[in-house]
Amino acid sequence: xxxxxxxxxxxxxxxxxxxxxxxxxxxxxxxxxxxxxxxxxxxxxxxxxxxxxxxxxxxxxxxxxxxxxxxxxxxxxxxxxxxxxxxxxxxxxxxxxxxxxxxxxxxxxxxxxxxxxxxxxxxxxxxxxxxxxxxxxxxxxxxxxxxxxxxxxxxxxxxxxxxxxxxxxxxxxxxxxxxxxxxxxxxxxxxxxxxxxxxxxxxxxxxxxxxxxxxxxxxxxxxxxxxxxxxxxxxxxxxxxxxxxxxxxxxx
Ligand code: SF4
Numbered sequence: 001x002x003x004x005x006x007x008x009x010x011x012x013x014x015x016x017x018x019x020x021x022x023x024x025x026x027x028x029x030x031x032x033x034x035x036x037x038x039x040x041x042x043x044x045x046x047x048x049x050x051x052x053x054x055x056x057x058x059x060x061x062x063x064x065x066x067x068x069x070x071x072x073x074x075x076x077x078x079x080x081x082x083x084x085x086x087x088x089x090x091x092x093x094x095x096x097x098x099x100x101x102x103x104x105x106x107x108x109x110x111x112x113x114x115x116x117x118x119x120x121x122x123x124x125x126x127x128x129x130x131x132x133x134x135x136x137x138x139x140x141x142x143x144x145x146x147x148x149x150x151x152x153x154x155x156x157x158x159x160x161x162x163x164x165x166x167x168x169x170x171x172x173x174x175x176x177x178x179x180x181x182x183x184x185x186x187x188x189x190x191x192x193x194x195x196x197x198x199x200x201x202x203x204x205x206x207x208x209x210x211x212x213x214x215x216x217x218x219x220x221x222x223x224x225x226x227x228x229x230x231x232x233x234x235x236x237x238x239x240x241x242x243x244x245x246x247x248x249x250x251x252x
Contacts, residue, residue: 068099128206220246
């Protein structure tokens with residue numbers, strides 16, 4: 001097995017203390033280690049946002065590009081060398097806002113790439129403006145009277161656009177986070193297509209905290225049939241007070 005220390009870099013992340021990004025960073029390394037993927041066979045691609053610095057802190061190949069553009073770069077890398085494990089990272093602002101169009105077409109294109117989205121419901125890097133997944137009515141620097149738009153639902157969008165693996169994880173549950181990341185990577189290794197993991201990520205400075213999520217997160221049990229697209233869409237439509245985590249949809 002590739003040991004965790006083989007992905008370790010000497011630089012220290014500069015995220016806020018308690019940020020959910022720390023467990024996502026640790027989770028990626030643990031999943032890659034458990035799958036025995038050597039650093040020289042991994043490419044991590046990101047865009048712009050607090051999350052986007054993640055490739056700086058894992059010893060593997062990395063590309064930090066333009067806002068919302070991690071998916072086109074990741075797909076190009078995968079097409080050029082299909083043997084590589086390619087993971088794109090996005091934020092809710094970066095990936096569902098600026099990169100929304102790329103997201104839709106990556107879902108229907110279904111190349112064997114993972115997409116891990118750090119969904120914290122705000123633009124954290126620029127100090128808390130509302131994002132595509134902010135709740136309606138959220139007051140922020142860019143919405144002093146409250147937002148007018150309903151939040152975007154990335155899960156229903158991914159399923160309906162054709163992604164073959166769609167899951168939701170919570171950064172506050174490290175064990176399940178690693179399990180879902182592992183399943184997503186395996187899905188791409190098996191040539192089954194695009195694997196999306198929307199990760200509920202506490203932003204302790206500008207967004208929702210752990211307490212908020214812990215009141216709402218629950219785990220999908222064996223009664224959920226992830227191979228049934230209609231049932232998956234019904235589950236994905238739950239929002240707000242109920243946040244079901246697990247594999248929402250996987251194409252049989
Ligand atoms: Fe994390 Fe939010 Fe701080 Fe950014 S602003 S590092 S998302 S806690």
